[in-house]
């Protein structure tokens with residue numbers, strides 16, 4: 001792909017960019033593209049896609065525009081062959097305090113049911129690349145649901161998780177009753193959904209909602225480190241591993257084991273599987289090429 005760049009010293013020169021490089025330029029360097037999020041690539045090899053929710057005055061309340069922007073950023077990272085994992089975070093005060101209540105306040109049932117209200121919210125649960133939520137501060141309502149759509153949740157030690165929709169006369173609508181129950185079990189999920197009470201990062205860790213808790217100021221860098229570890233493996237095989245684990249939430253044990261076996265067999269059709277095992281035998285580091 002040729003792009004024409006004008007430098008001070010020269011006339012117009014064609015510069016050849018690989019498709020992934022072009023995507024990176026197009027999506028990450030145009031600062032004015034996003035209003036509600038910051039998008040970047042992190043890690044020593046620039047292989048971790050990074051999305052920061054950035055609506056501080058509203059504690060990152062998830063307005064329609066913000067969700068649309070997150071979806072666009074996810075799409076561009078999915079297409080970017082240099083990205084092997086994605087980190088999504090908020091600020092130290094709030095990951096996200098929920099769907100935007102002011103935006104929802106006057107909606108009618110007819111608009112919600114007849115229109116496409118919330119239909120674009122589950123994008124994050126459909127991307128193939130592993131997504132890590134780095135949660136500091138409030139993760140409430142839709143904010144908690146967004147985190148639970150990710151594959152791994154890391155929490156800062158002051159994080160608070162909750163589904164307080166009941167206090168607003170409604171219930172979770174982006175998977176909160178389903179994903180929370182699978183993560184923490186019925187009793188705690190019921191208690192949180194029925195009372196609106198929040199749980200701390202430590203309780204979230206104890207109950208299995210999050211995998212690790214870090215000091216507030218180390219959370220994001222630890223999430224990026226985890227993303228780098230994931231991105232150093234075969235992206236192709238990582239997608240298979242993710243698909244297999246996710247199947248555990250939807251299939252019976254027998255069906256899930258069958259799917260896992262098929263995916264396991266499929267890894268033997270990849271160069272990366274051959275490289276991984278050969279590297280082990282030759283006592284060297286594997287060089288995966290994602291094919």
Ligand code: HXC
Pocket residue numbers: 057058059061062097098099100101102118121138140141142143145164165168171172173174
């Ligand atoms: C819109 C919000 C908001 C939200 C906070 N703000 N949460 N705006 N939608 N969900 C705004 C406040 O209106 C205020 O703006 C500013 O952020 C700071 O909030 P304060 O309340 O002043 O801060 P604080 O006293 O520290 O309290 C923090 C808080 C509280 C505990 C997080 O803001 C709160 O309870 N927020 C609502 C949490 C919630 O109910 N979430 C679920 C939403 S329903 P102004 O301009 O007024 O000063 C939901 C449904 C999901 O998520 C369904 C599927 C998508």
